[in-house]
């Protein structure tokens with residue numbers, strides 16, 4: 001199998017390649033408005049991870065990539081808004097590099113949002129379709145002592161008034177939310193814009209639920225955000241806690257995305273699929289404290305069985321898998337190839353983790369490894385369906401390229 005004989009791609013190459021297809025969410029807002037908290041809630045990453053995961057990017061922004069080894073999603077965090085004059089040109093250039101969406105973050109009770117309005121106006125003049133989500137945070141700053149979050153969540157996010165019907169709201173909230181909405185009445189362009197009131201509090205604050213409005217934020221991201229975003233967020237949408245398994249899972253999905261990039265954008269791609277897969281196996285081995293030898297590699301290949309890729313990939317209809325690929329505009333043939341690379345890389349990673357766990361326990365059960373492989377391919381398929389990635393008619397006509405591994 002090519003993967004086991006390929007020279008492993010370097011970590012830098014894999015990261016670069018994954019990055020080239022990873023969607024960017026641009027967070028725009030004043031300091032302390034709640035941008036990092038949103039990243040944390042959406043990804044399930046811990047506060048510490050968020051803190052160290054950001055690196056300087058442009059003069060005015062940091063970028064946070066998840067997972068760092070093979071970025072699946074990128075957050076562009078704009079600093080310094082509200083202080084000196086903010087020029088969005090550099091940030092825009094980064095956000096433009098991939099699919100994009102802006103989440104503007106503002107405290108609900110903070111009426112001074114000129115910089116944000118100016119910046120978004122400039123963005124929409126250049127890109128009329130650019131989707132914008134406005135997160136209105138820190139709701140409880142408007143509450144009277146003892147007041148609690150309204151349940152069920154009452155806010156209508158896409159029509160013109162902040163709440164449906166005549167729902168009473170705490171304190172001055174209706175006026176404050178309404179005021180912020182009308183700041184964007186004259187925004188140029190015709191891309192979607194949605195307002196999501198939310199309150200992401202800390203354990204000790206005493207508000208329930210702690211992540212009030214998270215579901216609505218996710219729902220709106222799915223509506224306004226590009227399909228790529230949904231695919232990238234799909235795996236973290238369920239839980240907000242980060243476990244080792246979730247980390248490994250994300251790592252595998254990131255590598256799968258990097259592998260798919262090799263087919264989608266040959267110019268940007270620096271590592272071929274087997275090289276990316278070889279690096280994935282090495283990385284997973286390291287996580288398990290095992291370095292692959294020729295012997296273990298052969299055993300793993302043997303466990304999977306000869307011809308396993310062809311056998312299972314055929315069963316699931318590779319053409320269907322094209323919907324998995326979080327990019328549009330590519331040619332159908334490339335999409336089919338990319339989907340194959342994505343799915344086989346994903347399945348290979350899952351099977352390898354299982355194989356490595358088994359070895360750790362001194363077990364070998366080839367049938368079980370093969371089942372993990374088959375289930376993982378099915379998962380890749382379901383991921384595409386469940387997440388409602390937009391159907392792309394052209395991809396269904398793609399010609400299947402042979403399995404990549």
Ligand SMILES: Nc1nc2c(ncn2[C@@H]2O[C@H](COP(=O)(O)OP(=O)(O)O)[C@@H](O)[C@H]2O)c(=O)[nH]1
Nearest residue numbers: 031032033034035036037137138198199200201
């Ligand atoms: N009550 C409440 N606190 C929040 C919310 N979002 C963030 N915070 C808190 O506000 C502070 C600043 O949040 P952070 O996400 O770091 O803001 P950033 O500077 O925009 O990244 C932290 O102490 C957060 O815990 C929110 O929606 N409601």
Ligand SMILES: [Mg+2]
Nearest residue numbers: 035036037077
């Ligand atoms: Mg921050």
